[in-house]
Amino acid sequence: MRKKIVAGNWKMNLDIEQGKTLVNEILAGMPQLGDNHKVIICPPFVHLQQTAQLTVPANRVYTGAQNCYTEASGAYTGEISAAMIKSTGALFVILGHSERREYFNENNEMLAKKVNTALANNLQVIFCCGEPLEVRDAGTQNSYVEQQIIEGIFHLDAEQLSHVTIAYEPIWAIGTGRTASSQQAQDMHAHIRSVVAGKYGNDVANSTSILYGGSCKPSNAAELFACPDVDGGLIGGASLSADDFHGIINAMVGQ
Numbered sequence: 160m161r162k163k164i165v166a167g168n169w170k171m172n173l174d175i176e177q178g179k180t181l182v183n184e185i186l187a188g189m190p191q192l193g194d195n196h197k198v199i200i201c202p203p204f205v206h207l208q209q210t211a212q213l214t215v216p217a218n219r220v221y222t223g224a225q226n227c228y229t230e231a232s233g234a235y236t237g238e239i240s241a242a243m244i245k246s247t248g249a250l251f252v253i254l255g256h257s258e259r260r261e262y263f264n265e266n267n268e269m270l271a272k273k274v275n276t277a278l279a280n281n282l283q284v285i286f287c288c289g290e291p292l293e294v295r296d297a298g299t300q301n302s303y304v305e306q307q308i309i310e311g312i313f314h315l316d317a318e319q320l321s322h323v324t325i326a327y328e329p330i331w332a333i334g335t336g337r338t339a340s341s342q343q344a345q346d347m348h349a350h351i352r353s354v355v356a357g358k359y360g361n362d363v364a365n366s367t368s369i370l371y372g373g374s375c376k377p378s379n380a381a382e383l384f385a386c387p388d389v390d391g392g393l394i395g396g397a398s399l400s401a402d403d404f405h406g407i408i409n410a411m412v413g414q
Contacts, residue, residue: 162368163384164324164391165408166199166285167398168225168253169206178206182213184401190412192219198408199223199251199285200398204239211248223251223285226259229272241280252277253393255287255311257330267310274312278319285393286312287372288351289328292335301350308354317363325351326393328372333395339373341382341389348388377406384414 173181182200192198201223202210211222228238244252254277255270265273270286277284288307290300304327312323327347332339348369356364371383372393383389391411397403 160195161366161390162195162197162324163411163414164197164199164368164370165394165404165411166201166223166251166253166326166370166392167394167404168256169200169202169398170225170258170395171203172399173202173206175205175209178202179209179213181399181401182210185404186213186217186220188401188405189217189220190405190409192412196412197221201225201251201253201285204244207244207247207249215248221251222247222249223253223283224249225253225256227252227254227273227277227282229269229276231276241276241282245280245282249282251283251285253285253287253326255307257287257289257328257333260287261330267307270311271314274315274323278315278322284312284323285326285370286323287326287328287393289330289372292331292337295329295331300347304347304351305354308351309358313358317359320355320359320363320367324368324370325355326370326372327351328393332373341379341386344371344373344383344389345386348386352388375407377403377410380407380410381413384410 198220214220214222224244227241254273259265288304290303294300294303329339352364368390370391370393371389375392376397
């Protein structure tokens with residue numbers, strides 16, 4: 160049975176004390192999680208050790224980073240290595256987020272290297288993919304996302320892929336005034352799963368968790384998570400509110 164996952168991406172928000180307060184509020188209201196559930200909190204780098212220490216005693220709640228660098232160490236001022244992340248107690252890392260691709264020009268070749276260094280340091284990867292508005296309007300979203308996946312993670316063998324969760328971000332539906340329907344989410348998730356099946360077989364595809372990362376909120380989480388190929392969410396703004404985050408987690412647990 161593939162895992163149901165809700166991951167919160169704080170992005171560049173909250174100072175140390177605010178982060179500590181939010182984590183404690185999240186943990187205080189956490190519902191009972193089953194064996195197939197995971198909740199992952201992904202704060203900025205400065206929060207990682209504190210957040211990891213707070214989440215260690217919690218059952219099935221983990222800490223993740225929002226990025227890592229391609230190299231193990233060296234003269235790369237301002238960068239953070241996968242080994243550094245692992246040393247904080249964090250177990251996950253988000254790679255290929257649409258904001259990293261757009262603002263920092265991360266391409267599929269670079270992301271493949273980041274995936275390799277993360278896995279080499281025993282981090283679990285949340286690999287993001289998704290199409291911008293012009294691609295969606297052109298109707299070429301399936302091939303666009305397929306290429307991101309092929310070039311970013313298909314160099315892995317099946318055992319390595321078991322440590323990767325895929326997150327689909329419909330970039331065109333984030334901050335544009337347009338909304339992705341649950342059917343559009345399901346259609347892309349099903350396509351992604353079929354692409355994985357074509358490379359690795361149905362057993363691997365059916366055990367790979369695929370998360371939805373397009374403005375998931377307590378009001379639409381249950382409908383999205385009811386889709387057969389949507390295994391949870393990569394949550395942005397709603398993860399900065401304990402109440403909203405709990406609402407989304409409860410929607411996952413209720414499936």
